[in-house]
Amino acid sequence: MKCPRCEQKxxxxxxSCPHCGFTVRHADEVFGTEEISLQKFSDLAGVxxxxxxxxxxxxxxxxxxxxxxxxxxxxxxxxxxTKSLRQYGFWMLNRASFTDVDLDRPNATGILILVDVNGKxxxxxxxxxxxxxxxxDSTFAALSAGHPLFLQGNxxxxxxxxxxxxxxxxxxxxxxxxxxxESVLAQGGQSLKTVGEVQK
Amino acid sequence: MKPAVILTGFLAALLPAQxxxxxxxxxxxxxxxxxxxxxVPGSSLMGTLAREILDSEEQEVIELDPMIRDxxxxxxxxEELSKLxxxxxxxxxxxxxxxxxxxxxxxxxxxxEYRDREGFLNYHxxxxxxxxxxxxxxxxxxxxxxxxxxxxVKSQFxxxxxxxxxxxxxxxxxxxxxxxxxxxxxxxxxxxxxxxLRMAIEEALEKSDPSSQLDSFSIQLxxxxxxxxxxxxxxxxxxxxxxxxxxPEDEPLAEDGDGIWESLVRNELLFYGLxxxxxxxxxxxxGILGRWIADKRRVYLFPDAEGSPLLEAPHAxxxxxxxSFASATAPPSSQKKDDPDYLQKM
Numbered sequence: 370m371k372c373p374r375c376e377q378k379x380x381x382x383x384x385s386c387p388h389c390g391f392t393v394r395h396a397d398e399v400f401g402t403e404e405i406s407l408q409k410f411s412d413l414a415g416v417x418x419x420x421x422x423x424x425x426x427x428x429x430x431x432x433x434x435x436x437x438x439x440x441x442x443x444x445x446x447x448x449x450x451t452k453s454l455r456q457y458g459f460w461m462l463n464r465a466s467f468t469d470v471d472l473d474r475p476n477a478t479g480i481l482i483l484v485d486v487n488g489k490x491x492x493x494x495x496x497x498x499x500x501x502x503x504x505x506d507s508t509f510a511a512l513s514a515g516h517p518l519f520l521q522g523n524x525x526x527x528x529x530x531x532x533x534x535x536x537x538x539x540x541x542x543x544x545x546x547x548x549x550x551e552s553v554l555a556q557g558g559q560s561l562k563t564v565g566e567v568q569k
Numbered sequence: 570m571k572p573a574v575i576l577t578g579f580l581a582a583l584l585p586a587q588x589x590x591x592x593x594x595x596x597x598x599x600x601x602x603x604x605x606x607x608x609v610p611g612s613s614l615m616g617t618l619a620r621e622i623l624d625s626e627e628q629e630v631i632e633l634d635p636m637i638r639d640x641x642x643x644x645x646x647x648e649e650l651s652k653l654x655x656x657x658x659x660x661x662x663x664x665x666x667x668x669x670x671x672x673x674x675x676x677x678x679x680x681x682e683y684r685d686r687e688g689f690l691n692y693h694x695x696x697x698x699x700x701x702x703x704x705x706x707x708x709x710x711x712x713x714x715x716x717x718x719x720x721x722v723k724s725q726f727x728x729x730x731x732x733x734x735x736x737x738x739x740x741x742x743x744x745x746x747x748x749x750x751x752x753x754x755x756x757x758x759x760x761x762x763x764x765x766l767r768m769a770i771e772e773a774l775e776k777s778d779p780s781s782q783l784d785s786f787s788i789q790l791x792x793x794x795x796x797x798x799x800x801x802x803x804x805x806x807x808x809x810x811x812x813x814x815x816x817p818e819d820e821p822l823a824e825d826g827d828g829i830w831e832s833l834v835r836n837e838l839l840f841y842g843l844x845x846x847x848x849x850x851x852x853x854x855x856g857i858l859g860r861w862i863a864d865k866r867r868v869y870l871f872p873d874a875e876g877s878p879l880l881e882a883p884h885a886x887x888x889x890x891x892x893s894f895a896s897a898t899a900p901p902s903s904q905k906k907d908d909p910d911y912l913q914k915m
Binding site: 385 | 867868869870871872873874875876877878879880881882883884885886887888889890891892893894895897
């Protein structure tokens, strides 16, 4: 686990970064304290054509069908003034309210993909429920899967590739947690509450 | 030098003579007579009597003597062609070894036709074990008494050699006769041998003129002989090896139209191998397809977990990777943005 601001490792139970003192309140000071409403697919930059939106939505719904406890959200915008996309993602997933996501899927089960169209950056932020299965390297690998398409400006294709890669990573994590749930969860700073029924 | 001088002198003497050669000129009197009609060109050829009759005003009708006129017209009776082979050819046909694969002592074929057919039979002999000897007869001809194809084979051919001898009647292929040497008779049953001749005749009858019939007959004969040889060889035998092999009655001669299916049925190992593959491959493909569909419809549920919040964040503290895609030349790994910004005042 790393601090969104200083990139230093922090303890899974740290209430603030021991290196820079960062907490969510610091992010609120920058990005605002009011909660924002957002749809799980938001093209603020307007780079998606109408005909590309529906296929993208189906990809996201496919993800949710495969992982009924999770959801994925995409936000494309021009975040030039945002100095740190990492912190912005951290703040958004904690403060945003996704209007079209089921109530049984809180933000802690969400994956937020931010794409800065002008700054040519993309980031992934994920909730607590995903911490045992995702990390910086695996999310970077997922983003890299869409890199050639990002370069071409093919955002629908790039995001589809990123989500498919995330699915593969999560399936791998699911297999691991089936075998040894406690140790896998402990890696993410979590402990087993109740083991859900795993369908085969 | 002397012959040259003599030749030059001779040519010099001829040159003036050449100048005298040319068309005769009309004499003035003859030309006038011709123009006035007194002179009829060619009249001297008609004779004096005809000239007089032509010039006379009385045109007498010349009548034949009744004795001569009433004589019945003699219609020459067509000479009946002899059906018997001329005696002068009997020896060439029956009492001498064949000079080649094509025997035509009566010269029934033109030179070119003979060469073509002989060339073909030579070619056949080079390619197959069963040599084919063709004796040509004319359509109506009958063999002399006491002579036959069988006697010819026995007297003039080596029974140890695989040979097919044919008497072919130009223009009447259906009269053709075929006899094999003992070597072939022992190796191939009667039905198959008869089939060779029958199919050659059928092929010949497709054509109308005798020469084309002979062409088709010999070509088909060659093909059938080739197949006979293949059938014998399939049993691991050779006609030249001097071993006997009788074609099984239940195994027909391979036809031209034998398909892949017949070949497969004969080769049991290949047949059953293909049958197993035909079952296993679709089954494997179906299995893969089923697995793929099952994976697509699979649902993944994670165990419920709990943990303390980090950095006072209510939902998420999982900060993942940041990728820059500003440069098309740099690889993604070099565009990973992990610059700490803790010194930066936000």
